[in-house]
Amino acid sequence: MKILITGSRGQLTRELQLELAGDGKVLALGHNVLDLADPAQIREQVRLLRPDLIINAAAYTAVDPAEREREQAFAVNARGPGVLAEEAARLGVPLVHYSTDYVFDGRKAGAYIEQDPPRPLGVYGASKLAGEQAIQAVAGEQLILRTSWVYSLHGKNFLLTMQRLLQERDELSVVADEIGAPTWARSIARTTGAMIRRWRDGQRPLEGLYHLSAEGETSWYGFACSIAEHLQNQGTLRARIEPIRSCDYPTAAQRPLNSRLDCSRLQRDWDLQLPDWESALHECLNAPCAIQLARHAALQQSL
Numbered sequence: 001m002k003i004l005i006t007g008s009r010g011q012l013t014r015e016l017q018l019e020l021a022g023d024g025k026v027l028a029l030g031h032n033v034l035d036l037a038d039p040a041q042i043r044e045q046v047r048l049l050r051p052d053l054i055i056n057a058a059a060y061t062a063v064d065p066a067e068r069e070r071e072q073a074f075a076v077n078a079r080g081p082g083v084l085a086e087e088a089a090r091l092g093v094p095l096v097h098y099s100t101d102y103v104f105d106g107r108k109a110g111a112y113i114e115q116d117p118p119r120p121l122g123v124y125g126a127s128k129l130a131g132e133q134a135i136q137a138v139a140g141e142q143l144i145l146r147t148s149w150v151y152s153l154h155g156k157n158f159l160l161t162m163q164r165l166l167q168e169r170d171e172l173s174v175v176a177d178e179i180g181a182p183t184w185a186r187s188i189a190r191t192t193g194a195m196i197r198r199w200r201d202g203q204r205p206l207e208g209l210y211h212l213s214a215e216g217e218t219s220w221y222g223f224a225c226s227i228a229e230h231l232q233n234q235g236t237l238r239a240r241i242e243p244i245r246s247c248d249y250p251t252a253a254q255r256p257l258n259s260r261l262d263c264s265r266l267q268r269d270w271d272l273q274l275p276d277w278e279s280a281l282h283e284c285l286n287a288p289c290a291i292q293l294a295r296h297a298a299l300q301q302s303l
C-alpha cells in the first residue's frame with residue numbers, strides 16, 4: 001500500500017510516519033514538495049505518485065497570525081484540502097483529513113457532538129471549517145477527524161513551551177477558563193492507524209466526520225500544572241503557576257471557552273477510544289526521547 005501524507009515535520013505527520021511505517025510505503029511530502037496553497041502542484045504530485053490512500057495532516061496552524069494572513073490560511077486549510085479531495089476521488093482512493101475544535105464558538109454547556117452547528121470565532125477555525133466543507137462537497141470516500149489541543153515532543157506546542165518557561169521563569173500565568181482535552185499526536189496517529197488497517201482489511205470504509213480527542217478534560221492551567229508536577233519530580237521546576245482568565249490574556253484570535261469534543265460516535269461506530277489526557281501525557285513524558293530532551297534542557301540551564 002502506498003500512503004501519501006502531506007507535511008513531513010508537523011507533530012501529527014511525524015507520528016503518522018512512525019505509526020504507518022509497517023503498513024506500506026509512506027510518502028511524507030514536505031511543504032517544499034507539495035504546497036497546499038498551490039493547487040497545480042497538489043494535482044501534479046497526486047497524479048505522479050498515484051497513492052492508495054491520502055492523509056492530509058498538514059495545515060496552517062498559527063491561530064493568531066491567521067487573523068492577518070486570512071488568504072494564506074484559507075488557501076492551505078480550505079482550498080488545498082478541496083483539491084486533495086478531488087484528486088483522491090479521481091483516483092478512487094480515500095482521503096483522511098484532520099480538523100479542529102476551533103470550528104465551534106465554545107458557548108455550548110456540554111461537550112460538542114458532530115451534528116452541533118459550527119460557529120468559528122477566528123480565521124483559523126473558519127478556514128478549517130471551510131476545508132471540511134470543501135472536502136464534503138466532493139463525492140468520494142472521506143474521513144474527517146476533529147481533534148483538539150495537540151501536543152508532542154516535536155514542533156511548536158503548549159507542552160514544549162511550558163516545559164521551557166517553567167524551568168526558566170519564577171512565575172507564569174496560565175489561562176484557567178478555557179476547557180478542553182490535551183491530545184497527544186501519537187494517540188491520534190495510533191487511532192488513525194487502527195482505522196486505516198480496518199479499512200485495508202475490508203471491515204469499514206474510511207468515511208464520515210468524527211470527534212477524536214483524549215478522554216477527560218482540563219484547562220490550560222490544569223495542563224500546565226501536570227507538566228509542572230513532572231518537572232518537580234525531576235527536580236527541574238522553577239516557576240510558580242498562577243491561574244488567570246482568558247480576558248486577562250488578550251490574543252489576536254478569540255478562542256472558545258469550551259473545546260470539549262464528545263467522542264462517543266467514534267466509540268459507537270469504530271469501537272475506538274483515545275486514552276485519557278493525563279495517562280497519555282504521562283506516557284509521552286516518559287518516552288525515552290522525552291527523558292533525553294529534558295536532560296538536554298536541564299544541561300542548557302546549568303551552562
Ligand SMILES: NC(=O)C1=CN([C@@H]2O[C@H](COP(=O)(O)OP(=O)(O)OC[C@H]3O[C@@H](n4cnc5c(N)ncnc54)[C@H](O)[C@@H]3O)[C@@H](O)[C@H]2O)C=CC1
Pocket residue numbers: 006007008009010011012013030031034035036037056057058059060061076098099100101128146147148149150151155156
Ligand atoms: N496543533 C493543534 O493544537 C491542533 C491541530 N489540529 C489539526 O491537526 C492537524 C495536525 O496539526 P499539527 O501536526 O499540530 O500541525 P503542525 O503545525 O505541527 O504541522 C503542520 C504542518 O503543515 C505544514 N504546512 C504548513 N503550510 C503548508 C503548506 N502551504 N503546504 C504544505 N504543508 C504546509 C507545516 O510545514 C507543518 O509540517 C492539522 O489539520 C491541524 O489543523 C486540530 C486541533 C488542534
